[in-house]
Amino acid sequence: MSRLSSNRWLRLLGALAVAAILGFLLLPAIVAALAAFNGRAILSFPPETWSLRWFAKALAYEDFRAGFRNGLIVTAWASVLALVVGAAFAFVLDRYDFRFKRTLETVLLSPLVIAHFTVGLGFLILAAQLGVARGFAVVIACHVVLVLPFVVRSVYVSLRNLDRRFELAAASLGAPPARVLATITLPLLLPGLVSGWLFAAILSFNEFTASLFVTVQRTQTLPVAMYNYVREYADPSMAAISVIYIVATAALLTFATLFLGLGKVLDVEQAR
């Protein structure tokens, strides 16, 4: 076989493999959608009748509504706090050397490899020891720590890709550091900051295991409410809410890819 045609076979094989893997990734979403529009309470494939009743039921379910509201409160606080803390830290990480820099970086990035149930258990015990009631503050603190590594990483990558000559030009024209930061650095960093915040927000809104440990009925977030629902009921309401979730998340990520250059932020663009 000539090299050219063996190359073509390899390409075809590769394309088929990639299509199969993408199919594996999409399968649960497609199946959940089929189940969500199913008319009957018992799952059957393909559905015999179609209906929107499970969407109506899911949207009216009080625990989901309360979980959604609590989730928004936690996510709003946690994502903004993580953005401010993480962006500031990424800045010093990129620009300066100081004592214990590596130690601090290791500690702050460690939630990437520490099991969420350990972090959740830790904040639960800590709150008990400090005599703090298990309110929103504990949940928010726990979420900030958990999503911080993602903010630090995406802002740090953007800082690396930033052309520092603009800053030098502004400084040489007499702008003080604060003005350089506000008028040059921050605007150039905007895509990295927005995607860092978006990561933090999505991850916090969907965080489950640690939340299960640190929330109580009053502060229960949506994933915890959904978990409790799955354990008690088997009707497709959960499929309906899953579909809403999947569509919303995919839409946000598509937005991030098209307008924020998600590929650049994740550092997966071919260097040349």
Added chain:
Amino acid sequence: MNRPFLRVFVSPAILCAAALLAALAAVLQYSLRAYVPGALEPGGFTLANFAALAKPLYARVFLDTVWICFITALVSLIIGYPLAYALVRTRNAALKAVILVIAVTPLFLGEVVRTYSWIVVLGNNGFVNAMLLKLGLIAQPLQLMFTHFGVVTALVHVTLPVMVIMLAAALAHVDRDCERAAASLGAGPIRTFLTVTLPLSMPGIVAGVTTAFAWTFSAFATPQLIGGGQVNMVSNLVYQLGFASFNFPFAASLSVAGLALTFAVLALLRAVARPLERIGPH
């Protein structure tokens, strides 16, 4: 040296690190306290919790967990590599965007939604069984739920995005001139891949496998709901002990042991990978 903003910018980060360390210290402290049945407040200091870890029941869960983490990381490496390669190398911008969004979405969905979707796929009257029955390939539904196969399938779905991101980041920095050089010297595409591209992407493989391992260790809802008591991981044990028997000291000691195990395995993986990485960029 003039370092504007250093103090202001680093202080909140120190505060967060302190909170995390305090939480981990709290777990460590509880793991050394005695369990007082019926009381939320633990008793005096003891090593009894760690002695109890050696019981076959718990040792088995640990071994099982490590095995599941290992298989999950390996499978996600094998199917993540082609996807990462396609993501980095395709010249079609639209295709690139589609692959990226499909590949990273599961990462952001959260464990509960993902796990539920897999229950609908794998259940006895779920999608896979319904299709196979309809096609007449099987007479009885296959038991996919409550098995290692089911748990690992759902876990791979979670770890695949991280794996793809880390592999793609490494592949993106592979100098394509090296590949061109190999090809111009007469190496075929397979040989070029095996001797140039694969070794050069080794840092991504190490990062991907270690992260996939740690993330699988962290999984809770997937083994809980898909494992259904038949497949237990350390996370399930910790939750059970904490919230069903209120034995927080023992739950804490399991967490500490789990943390030690994670770090040990990560260190081991890095040590094994170091000579491999040396094959890579010279």
